[in-house]
Amino acid sequence: MYKTTAPSGLSDCIVQSLLLLLQDKVIDQISVKEIAEKAGVNRSTYYRHFGTKQDVVRCFYQLRLDEYLSSVSANISAKAYFTGMFESFLRYKKELILLDQRGLSFLLLEELNTRIAQVHGNNKAAVHSLACNYHIGGVFNSFRYWLFEDMATPPDKLAHQCLMFLPRDFCPYLLHKAQ
Numbered sequence: 510m511y512k513t514t515a516p517s518g519l520s521d522c523i524v525q526s527l528l529l530l531l532q533d534k535v536i537d538q539i540s541v542k543e544i545a546e547k548a549g550v551n552r553s554t555y556y557r558h559f560g561t562k563q564d565v566v567r568c569f570y571q572l573r574l575d576e577y578l579s580s581v582s583a584n585i586s587a588k589a590y591f592t593g594m595f596e597s598f599l600r601y602k603k604e605l606i607l608l609d610q611r612g613l614s615f616l617l618l619e620e621l622n623t624r625i626a627q628v629h630g631n632n633k634a635a636v637h638s639l640a641c642n643y644h645i646g647g648v649f650n651s652f653r654y655w656l657f658e659d660m661a662t663p664p665d666k667l668a669h670q671c672l673m674f675l676p677r678d679f680c681p682y683l684l685h686k687a688q
Contacts, residue, residue: 520568523548523555527565528604531611536562566613570620573601578624590681591651591671595664598652602660609656618649644681647671 526547530539539562545555559565577597581590598605608614625641651671655662662670672679 519548519550519554519558520572523550523559524565524569524572527562528569528607531607535611536566536613563613563616566608566616567620569604569608570617573598574620574624585681587672587675587679587681588668591668592665594648595655595667599660599664605652606656606659609653614649614653614656617652618645621645621649647674 523544526544527536527539529547530543541552541555541562544562544565545552548555559568577594580597581593585593608616622645625645651667655667
């Protein structure tokens with residue numbers, strides 16, 4: 510599990526540098542040296558905070574999820590949960606579509622799985638339950654569907670569509686510990 514230790518301004522700078530480079534190249538063609546130069550830091554500063562280029566992408570997803578999750582309460586309705594999540598991510602449409610086009614969306618799935626583990630702590634049965642995995646897979650694949658259509662569906666409509674597939678007693682697993 511990766512978690513950046515970089516101060517938020519430095520993390521943002523390195524993330525933005527990689528995103529700029531990804532506009533012209535795939536991640537395997539980008540060197541750490543290029544990222545560091547574009548960010549205005551040296552390689553040792555980069556490696557002090559990031560082990561791999563994929564860690565920089567993970568950081569982007571962490572920042573987006575932190576931003577969303579810090580804005581919601583544990584007692585949020587399922588519709589507000591999904592609508593808010595999609596609205597939050599819509600602000601980063603260009604970056605999310607770019608990461609998906611570069612084949613890096615799987616790192617969002619890894620981050621969602623990490624978040625479930627953080628919410629449920631040492632309760633391995635809850636973390637690995639079918640319900641948690643089903644929920645994370647649904648959230649991730651809803652995003653992939655949305656990215657595939659260039660995020661054209663409005664967040665409230667996409668949330669409504671997601672809710673059609675959920676049980677009435679749905680509990681947002683990213684916010685609540687399993688009972």
